[in-house]
Amino acid sequence: MQELNKILSRYAGDKSDLIPLLQDVQSKYGYIGEEHMEEISNFTKVPQSEIYGVATFYTQFRFTPKGKKHIAVCTGTACHVTGAQHVIEGVERHLSIKEGETTPDGEYSLESVGCLGCCALAPAAMVNDEIKSKLSLRSLKKLFR
Amino acid sequence: MKLEEIVLKEKKDYNDLFSNKNAVLIGSATCGNSAGAQIAQKIIKEELEKAEYDCDIVDVGCIGLCYVEPIITVLKPDQPAVFYGNVTKKVARQIVNSHIIKGEPLQEYALGTYGEGRIDGINSLFEEKSMKLQERRILRNCGLIDPTNIGHYLAKGGYSGFMRALAMNSAEIISEMKKAGVRGRGGAGFPTWMKWQFCIDSNQETNYLICNADEGDPGAFMNRSLLESDPHSVLEGILIAAKTIHAEKAYIYCRAEYPLALERLEIAIAQMEENGLLGENIQGSGFNLEIIIKEGAGAFVCGEETALMASIEGERGTPRTRPPFPTTEGLFGKPTVINNVETMASAALILQKGAETYSDVGTKESKGTKTFSLVGQVKNTGLIEVPLGTTLKEVIFDIGGGIVDDGNFKAVQIGGPSGGCVPLHHIDTPIDYSSLIGVGAMMGSGGLVVMDEKTCMVEVARYFLEFIQRESCGKCVPCRLGTKQMLDVLTDITEGKGTEEDLEILPNLAQGIKQGSLCALGQSSPNPVLTTTRFFMNEYESHIKNRICPAKECKEFIQFAIDPQLCDGCMVCLKSCPVGAVSGSKDEVHEIDLDKCIKCGTCMDLCKKKKNAVEVVNAL
Numbered sequence: 001m002q003e004l005n006k007i008l009s010r011y012a013g014d015k016s017d018l019i020p021l022l023q024d025v026q027s028k029y030g031y032i033g034e035e036h037m038e039e040i041s042n043f044t045k046v047p048q049s050e051i052y053g054v055a056t057f058y059t060q061f062r063f064t065p066k067g068k069k070h071i072a073v074c075t076g077t078a079c080h081v082t083g084a085q086h087v088i089e090g091v092e093r094h095l096s097i098k099e100g101e102t103t104p105d106g107e108y109s110l111e112s113v114g115c116l117g118c119c120a121l122a123p124a125a126m127v128n129d130e131i132k133s134k135l136s137l138r139s140l141k142k143l144f145r
Numbered sequence: 146m147k148l149e150e151i152v153l154k155e156k157k158d159y160n161d162l163f164s165n166k167n168a169v170l171i172g173s174a175t176c177g178n179s180a181g182a183q184i185a186q187k188i189i190k191e192e193l194e195k196a197e198y199d200c201d202i203v204d205v206g207c208i209g210l211c212y213v214e215p216i217i218t219v220l221k222p223d224q225p226a227v228f229y230g231n232v233t234k235k236v237a238r239q240i241v242n243s244h245i246i247k248g249e250p251l252q253e254y255a256l257g258t259y260g261e262g263r264i265d266g267i268n269s270l271f272e273e274k275s276m277k278l279q280e281r282r283i284l285r286n287c288g289l290i291d292p293t294n295i296g297h298y299l300a301k302g303g304y305s306g307f308m309r310a311l312a313m314n315s316a317e318i319i320s321e322m323k324k325a326g327v328r329g330r331g332g333a334g335f336p337t338w339m340k341w342q343f344c345i346d347s348n349q350e351t352n353y354l355i356c357n358a359d360e361g362d363p364g365a366f367m368n369r370s371l372l373e374s375d376p377h378s379v380l381e382g383i384l385i386a387a388k389t390i391h392a393e394k395a396y397i398y399c400r401a402e403y404p405l406a407l408e409r410l411e412i413a414i415a416q417m418e419e420n421g422l423l424g425e426n427i428q429g430s431g432f433n434l435e436i437i438i439k440e441g442a443g444a445f446v447c448g449e450e451t452a453l454m455a456s457i458e459g460e461r462g463t464p465r466t467r468p469p470f471p472t473t474e475g476l477f478g479k480p481t482v483i484n485n486v487e488t489m490a491s492a493a494l495i496l497q498k499g500a501e502t503y504s505d506v507g508t509k510e511s512k513g514t515k516t517f518s519l520v521g522q523v524k525n526t527g528l529i530e531v532p533l534g535t536t537l538k539e540v541i542f543d544i545g546g547g548i549v550d551d552g553n554f555k556a557v558q559i560g561g562p563s564g565g566c567v568p569l570h571h572i573d574t575p576i577d578y579s580s581l582i583g584v585g586a587m588m589g590s591g592g593l594v595v596m597d598e599k600t601c602m603v604e605v606a607r608y609f610l611e612f613i614q615r616e617s618c619g620k621c622v623p624c625r626l627g628t629k630q631m632l633d634v635l636t637d638i639t640e641g642k643g644t645e646e647d648l649e650i651l652p653n654l655a656q657g658i659k660q661g662s663l664c665a666l667g668q669s670s671p672n673p674v675l676t677t678t679r680f681f682m683n684e685y686e687s688h689i690k691n692r693i694c695p696a697k698e699c700k701e702f703i704q705f706a707i708d709p710q711l712c713d714g715c716m717v718c719l720k721s722c723p724v725g726a727v728s729g730s731k732d733e734v735h736e737i738d739l740d741k742c743i744k745c746g747t748c749m750d751l752c753k754k755k756k757n758a759v760e761v762v763n764a765l
Contacts, residue, residue: 057461057462058443060441077592077609082521089745113443115362116402118366119365119520120212122526126402134180
């Protein structure tokens, strides 16, 4: 909780701080837990239910931990017409998980995202902070190294 | 040091880099990095160290030729610069040892030269067909300056527009913007000067400026590229706009999915502060400004002005009714101007070069240039900038080089999910605000997704509806339930469960959603259906009546088969099948187990280059 307090101390506690706060908590812990929500509520004086309402509205926020390698497959238009669905299915098959899930050993998690803006080299996926482009079912193996 | 003195020094340094130094520029925007720019850079560094050769390495942004990333540029004294594409490790080594060290350019990998002088066998980059039709104004610095170095921007005339604006009053700046005829580059095309004027007219003490860098439109990445390649050009526009509307606080609302753009913005803002271009009493003018970056959190609807403001205020990003318009009652209840990234960059350009220069290209109603991301089944994918009024055909075939694998053009999706698919017989349509609306599309933010014959237009419409339905904020019923209903109907059709009644339901739904939705997301959500039914009704009918997907894309309608006459049992399809659906032994005809087959098409793609024995046949 010390880390959390450090994050909170950077903010004034206004309501407009809510989303940046949630973003900072998520980038520190990888997700937003109930205990974090409670502390943020005490700090900003915004009820927990409302914070949850805001957090669930935005696709960026997650409430369960990510895998060590987080694979976010782009489903933008360019990626869609060049085979994003095959990429997602390929990853699902390889990891035996569904989109939105994390492998039981916590190694990998998978989700789809709106558009990574790497359309010229579609289909693309972001693995942690790195964008992998021109993916194909055959080149998917590289993601798991 | 005064800004004028800094500019003089930076100009000298920048010119020195391009005319007197050994240097290599690495295109390291997101596209370049994902294609291996950092790997190329590492190799170049190693080779230079090995040879103990003195050469600067400079990170630059993206020049727009994303299809040949990674791109590097070699600068040698008294020679034009040479752009190289597809720089693999091997090519990088060769470039260092041949061009950089020995001064012998490599023709076979060169994309073109830039600057004065000629090199035998290599054409000037900007004389190539795909570049010649372009007019690079907003993108003038992209790929040619270090985006993390304010000095480079200053050397290229940066912030001279703002300095000019400092000596002008609001009315004068607005008149210049009006003369330029610039319209909002976020898509709707509202005259920028008018928006600024409305804000001033609301006569309040506190005004806010927001630069919308949310770019949630799938298939568009112009804003990302510009922010990564030339962030100061956007920031200069923000300074000018804020000064005009008397705002002391400006927000940049940028997508969290763009980490590199965010990083470069932060660096650029710090440099502005160091150089007295931000903060209190900027350049002794009495004008104060603070710029705050707000990261978006992944909601397409936040591209909608009122939703965006709700998000900054810490609320769910749901739109509200307008009026009151943001210029009267916006962020925290105060008058607020919201402009797109490219609009900001245009403001900087107008003040730098003057309204007349800005508007000397374009059409009567649509002035200047527009950047587009040209993607999909087109050969030369990337970022382009053309005068408004350029036709779709010129963009796709002359600049884009035509369709991949020499396939046939079917349609181009323009304007994102809110836009439309323009078919072949409208390909001579000029790209300007009104002509596009005439063919059922819209400018939107500028994503051009090219589709070939293998793209099913019903599936495209379904895809967009799926996107819109997921991104609907849910506040108003027509959008929340209407788009869901539309999606269900389209899904049925693509799964072979469509009925003729569906073709009556769709236009009715479209009408209702268009009229009844609260914001532009809902109001434009039927567009993918309206344009695809308008131009591709035969494809809808074929799915429903003939049980055939003409593009052979919809999985329920197709199955894969191996032609025993053509198969020579080379095992390529068997080895590559991700689910082990192919059986057979070496040199014997193979077979596909249809129960196991997931219809991914990998076998067909691979066999195409060998025997072309895998084919798609109708399943229904």
